[in-house]
Amino acid sequence: MTPRLYLSIGSLERRLATGNMETLQFEPGVNVLVGKPNTGKTKWLETLDYLFGDSGESPFEGQADEPLADKYDAASVELFIGDERLRIERRWKEPGAKNKIFVDDTPFSSADFQRLLLEKLHIPILHFPKGNPMSGQTWPELSFRTLLRHMYRRQLFWGDIADKQPESDQHASVLQFLGLAERIFTDDYGELIRLKMESDRVRARRDQYEGTLKELAGDVLTDPVPQSSVTEASVKQAESQLLGELEELRARRTNILSAGRDQAIQPEMRTHIERLGEKRAALVVGLEELKIRQSAVAERRTEIFQYRADLNEESERMKRALDAGEVLADLRITHCPACDQPVTSTPTKESCFLCHQPLPDEPMIEGLGAARLLFERERLGGELDEAEQLASVLEQEDKNLAAEISRSHERLRMVENELAPARTAVSALTQEDVSAIDMALGELNERQRQIGRLKAALELGRQLTEKVSSIEREIEPIQARVDEVMRATDFAEAESRLADGMNEYLQAINRLRPGAWPHNPVTVDVSRWTFRLRVGSRRWDKALGGTDSLYFLMAYQYGLLSLSDKEGAHYPGFCVIDVPGEFSGEAVEDKENFIVQPFIDLLGRESFKGAQAIITGAAFSGLQGANQRRLSLVFTA
Secondary structure: OOOOOOEEEEEEEEEEOOOOEEEEEOOOEEEEEEEOOOOOHHHHHHHHHHHOOOOOOOOOOOOOOOHHHHHEEEEEEEEEEOOEEEEEEEOOOOOOOOOOEEEOOEEEOHHHHHHHHHHHOOOOOOEOOOOOHHHOOOOOEOOHHHHHHHHEEOOOOOOOOOOOOOHHHHHHHHHHHHOOHHHHOOHHHHHHHHHHHHHHHHHHHHHHHHHHHHHHHHHHOOOOOOOOOOOHHHHHHHHHHHHHHHHHHHHHHHHHHHHHHHHHOOHHHHHHHHHHHHHHHHHHHHHHHHHHHHHHHHHHHHHHHHHHHHHHHHHHHHHHHHHHHHHHOOOOOOEOOOOOOEOOOOOOOOEOOOOOOEOOOOOOHHHHHHHHHHHHHHHHHHHHHHHHHHHHHHHHHHHHHHHHHHHHHHHHHHHHHHHHHHHHHHHHHHHHHHHHHHHHHHHHHHHHHHHHHHHHHHHHHHHHHHHHHHHHHHHHHHHHHHHHHHHHOOHHHHHHHHHHHHHHHHHHHHHHOOOOOOOOOEEEEEOOOOEEEEEOOEEHHHHOOHHHHHHHHHHHHHHHHHOOOOOOOOOOOEEEEOOOOEEOOEEOOHHHHHHHHHHHHHHOOHHHOOOEEEEEEOOOOOOOOOEEEEEOOOOOO
């Protein structure tokens, strides 16, 4: 059996603004924090809660007793996890440290500190769904603070197993304590949920697409749309039928025009009219080609003009460089670049006046630079001349094309003037029939475009169907693994562990105070989705009154603590219970002993060595087997 790692508190300290320390010492086992009302028991426990990663600015933030926030400036706790000791400190008055948690003087954020505790306690770090797993919400991490709500019962939080905590968080926490969460909230389960949600989205998109497609097809297809769906075969049939109608209308139009021509134009004029028609068509095509050439020439001219402007700008820069060279040529080095002292040696023509080395026979560097600049200027001048020539050629070509376009327009007008009488004669005979056919052709052409869109939509539907099938193929092996894990998960054993612990407590207090628990035993229902505590067949919060609810919640704390030594469970053997000022309707002095004695007996077992419970109370008179820490100073307003 794996050695158990229990969490316990050694010492709890608060540092006063004066530098003095207030300290409480605790030991493994049951510790009772005793004191009359207003002696600070709850404030000590709230300090401990703050040290466990509360995100507030101080343990007294937002409370009525604001002077306490000024009275203290730091707090620390000595934690034991198994044999390992950790010193946890919060320094809320230190600049930049308000939101830091110091572990042995190493700063941590609240989230990182909680992960550290989970890792050291060997509690799996996992994510769980908030409510319905298929809701699409991001799965948050099950943090130590979420679990702590079940380990630390505050004085005012005795209305639920973890007051003001969503049911999804309660469910995940209990599953974690029982050792079931790591088998349920697996990576496979998260991936399965993601794939199912994606499959649902694609299915919904496909359904919406099919509905829209049917509405569109109803206006396009001549035959009624089947109730199931629009098929590729029905679209192809409609397309083939439409092409036949188009060919028929075009043939009718041609026949009508031919008949009108034969009736309106004399036979000897038909050949001339046909030649004019061919000439007009050739002119239209030639005119279009000329316009394309003119557009290309205009684009090329724009490029040449820009190139010429760039060359002119570069030539101007060269000219300025030459002018600067002439101005700066006479400047000489007057100070040594190494020591900045004036150069006083007398220069000679044979050696350098600065370094005194013999001068080379080749031309001086400045001479070479000037020659290079002159060469570049000459090159730029040649390129400028070439650009000017090319611009002139393009300008002339543009003028020629414009003249040719003008001549083509004139020839086209002449041909159309010759054709006008024949057109008028034929139009008078055929206008009504041709217009009706043209309208029908327009409608059929539009239907043809819509059928093309239908074909594209059918392809989209096929892709959506294939995507759904692909996702389903991914889901199958993951679903099988998740189902296998669920079948191998013994929920009944986990339920009985918690239920046995709670009933053991209730039976114990009945022995110590007969009649304290007159109800049926507690039953626990745990599944992948839900967690329910019942008394008999009814939910506990519906079956119990105020006093019995307090006993029940004490039993819940005991039941969780009893899981600590169970193999596979992840409860860290630690609980803090801030008992209300009145328990069972009367002031609690020695009367409260019977609610604590079962905890003493439980933690006295060998398997619970190192576990710890901290319970507050007014007196605990005569209680044996517990470590008492007494507070006597009463704080008054």
